Amino acid sequence: MIFRLLASAAMISALSSAALANDGVIDVVAPFEIKSPDPTTSGNVFIKMDVAETLLNADAEGHLTPGLATEWQVSGDGLEWRFHLRDGVRFHDGSPFTAEAAANALNIARAKPGLLETAPIAGISAEGGEVVVRLTEPFAPLPAFFSEYRSLIYAPSAYAADGSVTQVIGTGAYRVTKLEAPLRLEAEAFADYWGAAPAIDRASYQAVGRAETRALLAESGDADYVFNLDPASTTRLSSVDGVEILTVSVPRTLLLKVNAGHPALSDPRARQALSMAIDREGLAEAILRFPAGGTQLFPPSLGEWHAEGVAPLAYNPEKARALLAELGWQPGPDGILVRNGERFSLTLTTFPDRPELPLSAAVLQQMFADIGVGMVIDSTNSSEIPVRHADGTLDLALLNRNFALVPDPVGTLLTDYAPDGDWGAMNWNNPEFLTLIRALARGEGGQAERDRAVAILQDDLPVIPIAWYQQSAAVSKGITGAVIDPYERTIGLKDIRWAE
Template sequence: MLRPLSIAALFATLLPMAALADPSALDVAAPFEIKSADPVLSGDIFQKMDVVETLVNADASGTLLPSLSDGWKVSDDRLTWRFHIRPGVTFHDGSPLTAKAAALALNWSSKKEGILTRAPVASIAAEGDDVVITLLKPFAALPAFLAEYRTGILAPAAYADDGAVTALIGTGAFKATKLEPPMTLEAERFDGYWGGAAKIPAVRYSGISRSETRALMAEAGDAEVVVNLDPASVARLQSVDSLTVESVSLPRLLLLKVNIGLPFFDTVEERKALSLAIDRAGLAQAVLRYPAAATQMFPPAMTGWHDDRLEGLGYDANAAKAAFAAAGWTPGADGILENDGKRFEVELLTYPDRPELPLTAAVLEQMFRDVGIAVTINSTNSSEIPAKHAAGTLQMALFARNFALTPDPIGTLLQDYAPTGDWGAMGWRNAYFAAAVQRLASEGGGDADRSALATTLNSELPVLPIAWYQQRVAVSKKVKGIVIDPYERSLGLKSAEFVE
């Protein structure tokens, strides 16, 4: 007679053999797939795993810090930036980090769909020990852009003649030994790391899309760090003695984007009516299990961007119905709104990589049905959102957007709303807003400039904020020194260690 397997034993039989091969490695499980060895495509993972580094770093408050560049300066006309390369840094293949090598990596990055395409860069060259970046116009946000993962620096040997990345050769505390997209990255301690050798001998990343599977990995002890837990898993894992469940507020938002070119959303009044139909507080508590209703675009943790004086986005289903009626939408025989023969029926696109998204979509479907809007949910690959945006066929999308892609949120605003971007507003044009974002990126500015941008987003609602995020991570008590970074740049692997 066969005895039933424990959850841990059953799950172990389902894991790839490689995931159980090296007990000395620290395992990280997260929902994000590795697309390739190119930092432009998967640099966020390589950065978190301490394999690839950027010229500039940032701390947990978003303050810029030296990294592969140990200092920088700008010319009086603000058109020439010089980033001095830190001496004594070695790539994982043994070659030295030089200004020439760093300039080569940045030049290849600037030719791809990376963050540098949004900066007014005229040229990137090496002069002695400096990477010299010449601009077409002043751009105060450049150092923050060079902290973004898509500007990760690889060795010259990592690139083919056409700029394609053929090997993952960085400068970080861990050296890649195995890369198998979309799921697996294995890396061993790089003893020649300029910041001092890590204490952990090896690390391993597994891209596991299902939240339930990641939670089982934490519970079974098959991963020491498990990122992006769903609320149900958080409740269960908090009672597991071998784990600590940690959370931190993030500059990331749950957003509902609408196609403003459609007759459902082409007026501010209709978008405000749609916003009024959303019970953000109830949704956040029921789905996310923490009080994080987004009353405006920027959360309180984003100092200088959050404005306490703004009138918050509220909930009033009756007011929403009245506003739709004023805009010409009246209930049909089945209760769904109609206007000039057009039925208010739309597709809501989302994706399961973040487990809260399909659940939130289901709640929104019911809230919108209550005011006469028929919604069909399509939970698919996240890449469908920018693809349908570019094709002009997107109707409505629910997604998470990180306003700390660069340590300064101006980078995300510049990419999404000045004037547009695949993850930003669709069909919205506001010349004042686009110019203000461009000016803030070029010249810098104060809290009043940032508040003005927040006010415009709240008054015109080109996208609808739903909730502010918290990152929830399960960490094994067998390891100490793990960092839950609100800017999602680091897990602290290079300073972490196993507990005896």
């Protein structure tokens, strides 16, 4: 079982030969805590564990595919979307999945923080076997929003009268039998699932924050699928018998969130100087263990949003120093720049949930010191980033941003940059950019408009891209059928089987 404690490296070696054994439960381990039964806080766990489902799904290329909705269409004026629902579906409490239940779940979701609240929705209702969404203006990415984990569909009995979620009652291949927030979930196959029955009857999820511990569980055979490995563990586990490493490039970027209203950072030249101080390829190779320096915000995996024509962000510390000198900064006695009696010293907020973040922060601290910028690192809870954004105390934040929360990144851009967002721009507003993104959201414009939007971000740098990500998972060779999804929606749980 997953809770078995390992006393020594010798014990790990002894257990590795038994890694292919199984106890009838597929054990999944990841760093993400289960904060509550609510999809808006922990839907990323529930969708991976196949206990709840969305109206639409997305394949590995980001194309939308049927989920609880089998068809969808938009009216000629773009103001009404209709989603025809799958017949014969039941919730885990035995109640039928209906258009009324789906509309209820979506209305509750859009009343809470998330992508849906940013969409121009006038109303969501049920008509026959369809969910009907009426808009105040055309919004092309709407179907993609209904594939995001915060749009999971729960049964009416999952909600209290005030809309709070009391339990996970979805339609997935597995139903929750025990939820011990924040760390553990147990589930069993749902006998009345509308699709093919899972091959494995029982599953568990365990939140484990330390990357080293997650790797240990994979190595010992105590976990069958371990998600989100650190680079060092990935390298080590690749040589372990009984463990297979799955790796995929994902639309996720390591970036530096900048308070563009800070006196030292309000001029774009200051933000450009910080960007030029970063040796992206060196950092990516040393910390992430693969050469994927983020020379623009969107990685190549995002296709049409990766602008080939923009000049790549480059490492040039000499030019960085010259830009800062233009802004009146001069070296102080300890090498840190000074202007009008004020030191160029910043606090960078990050969090240890992803082990590469504190390590990357330490490397950035050295790189910025090389151009005369002092930086203090505060590694704390991830929730401090939006809190400090809101109260104005944030200088810099180091984080990774997933641009595939929905297959169309327009939704994330609207949340992060149009004009402000907890995880994106801070005190930055570019009217041209806002006009472009809102037009693209209406379904207007094309590649030229996307490229122009990327160019604005590249010049103004409201956030500073650093590296592009790969995602890795350690999978026991005792199972087959596991996948690693670039859109981080599924691990293929309902299709996993015990190896012959």
